[in-house]
Amino acid sequence: MxxxxxxxxxxxxxxxxTYKILRDHKEFYRRTQGIDLTVECVLExxxxxxxxxxxxxxxxxxxxxxxxxxPAVDIVVxxxxxxxxxxxxxxxxxxxxxxxxxxxxxxxxxxxxxxxTAARRxxxxxxxxxxxxxxxxxxxxxxDGMQANVIHSLTGIINGTTNYILTRMTREGSxxxxxxxxxxxxxxxxxxxxxxxxxxxxxYKLSILASLAFHTKVPLEKVYREGIAQISGQDIAxxxxxxxxxxxxxxxxxxxxxxxxxxxxxxxxxxDHPLAAVNDSFNAxxxxxxxxxxxxxxxRGAGALPTGSAIVSxxxxxxxxxxxxxxxxxxxxxxxVGVKFxxxxxxxxxxxxxxxxxxxxxxxxxxxxGKYSISIAxxxxxxEDAESVPVILITHETTxxxxxxxxxxxxxxxxxxxxxxVIRVEG
Amino acid sequence: MxxxxxxxxxxxxxxxxTYKILRDHKEFYRRTQGIDLTVECVLExxxxxxxxxxxxxxxxxxxxxxxxxxPAVDIVVxxxxxxxxxxxxxxxxxxxxxxxxxxxxxxxxxxxxxxxTAARRxxxxxxxxxxxxxxxxxxxxxxDGMQANVIHSLTGIINGTTNYILTRMTREGSxxxxxxxxxxxxxxxxxxxxxxxxxxxxxYKLSILASLAFHTKVPLEKVYREGIAQISGQDIAxxxxxxxxxxxxxxxxxxxxxxxxxxxxxxxxxxDHPLAAVNDSFNAxxxxxxxxxxxxxxxRGAGALPTGSAIVSxxxxxxxxxxxxxxxxxxxxxxxVGVKFxxxxxxxxxxxxxxxxxxxxxxxxxxxxGKYSISIAxxxxxxEDAESVPVILITHETTxxxxxxxxxxxxxxxxxxxxxxVIRVEG
Numbered sequence: 001m002x003x004x005x006x007x008x009x010x011x012x013x014x015x016x017x018t019y020k021i022l023r024d025h026k027e028f029y030r031r032t033q034g035i036d037l038t039v040e041c042v043l044e045x046x047x048x049x050x051x052x053x054x055x056x057x058x059x060x061x062x063x064x065x066x067x068x069x070x071p072a073v074d075i076v077v078x079x080x081x082x083x084x085x086x087x088x089x090x091x092x093x094x095x096x097x098x099x100x101x102x103x104x105x106x107x108x109x110x111x112x113x114x115x116x117t118a119a120r121r122x123x124x125x126x127x128x129x130x131x132x133x134x135x136x137x138x139x140x141x142x143x144d145g146m147q148a149n150v151i152h153s154l155t156g157i158i159n160g161t162t163n164y165i166l167t168r169m170t171r172e173g174s175x176x177x178x179x180x181x182x183x184x185x186x187x188x189x190x191x192x193x194x195x196x197x198x199x200x201x202x203x204y205k206l207s208i209l210a211s212l213a214f215h216t217k218v219p220l221e222k223v224y225r226e227g228i229a230q231i232s233g234q235d236i237a238x239x240x241x242x243x244x245x246x247x248x249x250x251x252x253x254x255x256x257x258x259x260x261x262x263x264x265x266x267x268x269x270x271x272d273h274p275l276a277a278v279n280d281s282f283n284a285x286x287x288x289x290x291x292x293x294x295x296x297x298x299x300r301g302a303g304a305l306p307t308g309s310a311i312v313s314x315x316x317x318x319x320x321x322x323x324x325x326x327x328x329x330x331x332x333x334x335x336x337v338g339v340k341f342x343x344x345x346x347x348x349x350x351x352x353x354x355x356x357x358x359x360x361x362x363x364x365x366x367x368x369x370g371k372y373s374i375s376i377a378x379x380x381x382x383x384e385d386a387e388s389v390p391v392i393l394i395t396h397e398t399t400x401x402x403x404x405x406x407x408x409x410x411x412x413x414x415x416x417x418x419x420x421x422v423i424r425v426e427g
Numbered sequence: 428m429x430x431x432x433x434x435x436x437x438x439x440x441x442x443x444x445t446y447k448i449l450r451d452h453k454e455f456y457r458r459t460q461g462i463d464l465t466v467e468c469v470l471e472x473x474x475x476x477x478x479x480x481x482x483x484x485x486x487x488x489x490x491x492x493x494x495x496x497x498p499a500v501d502i503v504v505x506x507x508x509x510x511x512x513x514x515x516x517x518x519x520x521x522x523x524x525x526x527x528x529x530x531x532x533x534x535x536x537x538x539x540x541x542x543x544t545a546a547r548r549x550x551x552x553x554x555x556x557x558x559x560x561x562x563x564x565x566x567x568x569x570x571d572g573m574q575a576n577v578i579h580s581l582t583g584i585i586n587g588t589t590n591y592i593l594t595r596m597t598r599e600g601s602x603x604x605x606x607x608x609x610x611x612x613x614x615x616x617x618x619x620x621x622x623x624x625x626x627x628x629x630x631y632k633l634s635i636l637a638s639l640a641f642h643t644k645v646p647l648e649k650v651y652r653e654g655i656a657q658i659s660g661q662d663i664a665x666x667x668x669x670x671x672x673x674x675x676x677x678x679x680x681x682x683x684x685x686x687x688x689x690x691x692x693x694x695x696x697x698x699d700h701p702l703a704a705v706n707d708s709f710n711a712x713x714x715x716x717x718x719x720x721x722x723x724x725x726x727r728g729a730g731a732l733p734t735g736s737a738i739v740s741x742x743x744x745x746x747x748x749x750x751x752x753x754x755x756x757x758x759x760x761x762x763x764v765g766v767k768f769x770x771x772x773x774x775x776x777x778x779x780x781x782x783x784x785x786x787x788x789x790x791x792x793x794x795x796x797g798k799y800s801i802s803i804a805x806x807x808x809x810x811e812d813a814e815s816v817p818v819i820l821i822t823h824e825t826t827x828x829x830x831x832x833x834x835x836x837x838x839x840x841x842x843x844x845x846x847x848x849v850i851r852v853e854g
Contacts, residue, residue, distance in 0.1 A: 021575060021718050028577060032642045032755065129572075135719035137572025144571065145556075145564025148448060148739035150455060215459045274725060277704055291448050291736035292562035292726060298701060299722035309718035312575035322749045328459065 001030060004319040005040035005072040007098075009064070009089050010080035011049050014103055014130070015042070017304025018077055018311045019053055025312075035319045040072045043089070064089045068096040075125075075315050078102040087111055094118040099125035099324065101314040103307055105132060105204040109220050112208075113333040116326050125324035127314035132205040133158050133283045135306030136299040137313065142212040142287075143328045149289030151213040154252040155427060158205045160281035160302040161189045161196035162228050162248040166236075166266075167279045170245060175233050188281065198227035199264040202250045209285070210252035210262050215329040216336040218252070218262050224343065226265035235352060235421050238392055242378065244268035244350075245276040249426060253342075256290070260335075261342045267426040268350055274298075275427055286427070345400045348377065348425035352392045353410060354417040355381075361415030362391070368409045369395070372402040388417050394425060428457060431746040432467035432499040434525075436491070436516055437507035438476045441530055441557070442469070444731025445504060445738045446480055452739075462746045467499045470516070491516045495523040502552075502742050505529040514538055521545040526552035526751065528741040530734055532559060532631040536647050539635075540760040543753050552751035554741035559632040560585050560710045562733030563726040564740065569639040569714075570755045576716030578640040581679040582854060585632045587708035587729040588623035589655050589675040591615045593663075593693075594706045597672060602660050615708065625654035626691040629677045636712070637679035637689050642756040643763040645679070645689050651770065653692035662779060662848050665819050669805065671695035671777075672703040676853060680769075683717070687762075688769045694853040695777055701725075702854055713854070772827045775804065775852035779819045780837060781844040782808075788842030789818070795836045796822070799829040815844050821852060 006022060008015050022039050029037050041059045043066075044050045050060040061067055064085075067076065076093035078100060080086040086107050093100050095118060102108060108115065108131050119126040129139045133156070142151070157163050161183065168179045180197070183189040195201045203223040210218040228248050236246050247269050253261040269276045274296050278284040283301025288294055300306035318324075326332075335341070355361045358381065369376060378394040395403070403422065411419040433449060435442050449466050456464050468486045470493075471477045477487040488494055491512075494503065503520035505527060507513040513534050520527050522545060529535060535542065535558050546553040556566045560583070569578070584590050588610065595606045607624070610616040622628045630650040637645040655675050663673050674696050680688040696703045701723050705711040710728025715721055727733035745751075753759075762768070782788045785808065796803060805821040822830070830849065838846045 017718075025575070025577070033574065135716075136722060137568050140567060140572045141564050144744055145567045145740055146736070147460065147743050148452070148736045150452070272704075274704060277699075277701060289562075289736065291444075291732040291739070293730075293733055295563060295724075295726035297722075297724055300720045303720075305718040306720055309573070309575045309716065312718070313572055316574050317571055 001034060001036045002319070003036045003038065004074050005038055006075050006077060006315060007041050007043065007067045007070070007073045008039060008077045008079065009043045009067070010078070011042055011044040011053065012079065013304045014307045014311070015079040016053060017308035018079060021305065021308045021312050029316065033316055033320055035316070037315065037319070041067060041070060043067050064092050068092050068098060073098060075099045075101060075318055077311055077315065078104055079311065080104070081106070083107055083110065090115060091118050094122060094124045094126070097122040097124050099318045101127045101311055101318065103130035103311055105201065105208060109204040109207040112327070116332045119324065119326065123324055125318045126326060127318055128208070129314045130307050130310035132208055133285060134299070134301040134303060135309040136283060136285070136297050136301065137310070138209065138285050138297055139212060141297060142209065146287065146289050146292060147328065149291050150256055151287060151289050152254055152256060153288045154209060154213050154285060155275065156209070156250045156283070156285040157247050157275060157278045158250050158283050158285065158301060159196055159202040159248060160283060161193065163278065163283065164188045164281045165197070166228060166246055166248065169233055170236050170240070173233055173237065176229065176231055197229055199225045199248065202248060202264040206250040206252060206262055206264055210260065212328055213252060214254045214260055216339050217329070217332055217334055218260060219335065222262055222341040224263035224265070228266050231266055232421065235423060238352065239268050239350065242380070242394065243271050244425065245271055247275060251426065258338050259340050259342050261345055263345060265424060267424045269427045273427045346397055347400065348397050349395045349403050350392065350421070350423040350425050351395070351407065351419065352390055352421040353419040354388050355391050355415055356388050356417050357415035358389060361413060364413055364415065365410055368406050372406045374398045374402055374406055390420070428461060428463045429746070430463045430465065431501050432465055433502050433504060433742060434468050434470065434494045434497070434500045435466060435504045435506065436470045436494070437505070438469055438471045438480065439506065440731045441734045441738070442506040443480060444735035445506060448732065448735045448739050456743065460743055460747055462743070464742065464746070468494060468497060470494055491519050495519050495525060500525060502526045502528060502745055504738055504742065505531055506738065507531070508533070510534055510537065517542060518545050521549060521551045521553070524549040524551050526745045528554045528738055528745065530557035530738055532628065532635060536631040536634040539754070543759045546751065546753065550751055552745045553753060554745055555635070556741045557734050557737035559635055560712060561726070561728040561730060562736040563710060563712065563724050563728065564737070565636065565712050565724055566639060568724060569636065573714065573716050573719060574755065576718045577683055578714060578716050579681055579683060580715045581636060581640050581712060582702065583633070583636070583677045583710070583712040584674050584702060584705045585677050585710050585712065585728060586623055586629040586675060587710060588616045588620065590705065590710065591708045592624070593655060593673055593675065596660055597663050597667070600660055600664060603656065603658055624656055626652045626675065629675060629691045633677040633679060633689055633691055637687070639755055640679060641681045641687055643766050644756070644759055644761055645687060646762060649689055649768040651690035651692070655693050658693055659848065662850060665779065666695050666777065669807070669821065670698050671852065672698055674702060678853065685765050686767050686769050688772055690772060692851060694851045696854040700854045773824055774827065775824050776822045776830050777819065777848070777850040777852050778822070778834065778846065779817055779848040780846040781815050782818050782842055783815050783844050784842035785816060788840060791840055791842065792837055795833050799833045801825045801829055801833055817847070
């Protein structure tokens, strides 16, 4: 039986989950995979944490040099997160020829090229299934399952924290701040929630997934990003009446030629779309391929064991496949020459504004929209008896710039008190 | 660039789709996969069919010997379906050392061992992603994406024809025969629909998927099977009122030790379960792994291009991975020693009977159920004023044998005119 030694860097939530999976499935993997996986050592400064997991003292290291110089270590699992010291540790492992498995989306999306170059130099493997959408094998699917397809779009709910917050706002009619506080108390959101609620986490993942889906680097700085902090419960409620659910979507689109869109922002999704039913901390990715048509993968996007499942899946893959695998596109440094990143997206839009003088204002609004070739799919006025009334309109497909220009003009109208929300409508 | 020669056996729906994908993506695969895929020849008796697709006359063969003796052919795609002549052709290809990619679930599920033995002998690859759930990469997911998990259950809607029929019966309130006729006219069901509507197709696929999920052969004859021909629109309507949708489910369960259940039958699914929203000819597989938790894959289960997508995905996988891959469990001939196939399933049950004498009969029914330790979760009486009224009850979880025994006794009661339906309630 082939012995395979694993080192785990960092015993946080995911590191501990990974350790437990490897420990508890040793016999199972011997039987089903024909490999003998052993956690050879862990790198963890908090020694007690490791001891509490039952790890022998001699296997608890506090120095990366010890890990990479241990000849029994074949595969290094990096689950520290963030850029440093994770990056230096991963590079040290790759330089010494050890295969790396990482869940670190920020590191991977920012330094993919540097990591892959180091890996190729020593022919070490480099695996990152756990960096995107936790236990859902989305990277394997893109690389080994849908590779026959030109993928035209990828639409994902790929951040569990924001989906949890939006689901509770939708169910309970509560406000953003209130639910966020509760999510923090329950451990679903960090004390500093910015990485999640401002869309950075989703943008990291989208950069990685879109790169694989479209066969060219989609750099992080090309990903348009808006978070959920500005979302009002009022819009969720109005959307519900109109048949929509609000989600933080990560969207990648490819025209099959040179144009790519990559954007993370809140969006309304029709209730009968499969993504609308993805609730709580569940994640999903909806893909459209030119041959396979529509396909969706759904599951837990985070958590100790789901993410651990993806890590161990990569460990087993690395241990049972002969050749090291890298990105499925050539240049991980930058986008292919000629690729154009679209910023003037096409979408439908939900626009809510407060009208003071209903009689006159709607004709003017319609006039402005008409000037920008924006046609109205639906228009709803609320609270008939009040002096100031909310007006909601949903447009047919149009462009981002048209909407921004039109909204500027609408906000300046005499009969309009305020333009309160502009939310894209997708799917 | 590595040249890879493909032969396609059979230009039916899937064969033609596969040909078109390979033809239209030649440059795309050169660029993204670094391989030069060419359809070297096709085996098709109906020469005109091949000519119509634009295939040169010299590449249209009518004899398998020509295919296997062509040194330019590396990979043989079998999309004929059925056992013979597909089996002989596949064996001939494997004997000559050519990798085989097949969509043939019946052949694969019945002769897996014979095919794999032949493949191992010449070190030829043997790939069958397209045999189950069309374009959805369920086999890759089981083998390379969820292999870190002990999989405890697999619940699938894996036959498009029956899902199309049940979806229309549900939406339109139409009867089975009526929708079936329409489905046949539209090409969604075969002239002889038995393979689909009687559950054979789903049973073939479940045998394959459960074998991979549970790491032991689950022979076809161990798959319990019931079709949808007996389903009445009445039960679909009553189920709807109670919050359920009727689906033909393929269910595999594993207790983590030795017990396996494998069954295909109609079942009610709660409307808020992700499988309930899988409509028309879409398919989905819902899995529960011990680490990853719940996961679902959703997509097109059939059709020329979706199934072609899975075939070409296998072709690319075979062409770009060094070693030939076989089943992820050892003995493809028969179940592991000690495995027990459970036939006395545990489930909840929907039972509909017609009561003549309501006053007296319900107490007696409750008494019979109590005797078999079956507890009632819900009970609904319909049509209060009629002399004979339908009564519907939904049980808590119990066993198949208890229900069968109890139903026999209920049917024999004086006040019961008939027991009209017994439908399992899952998910």
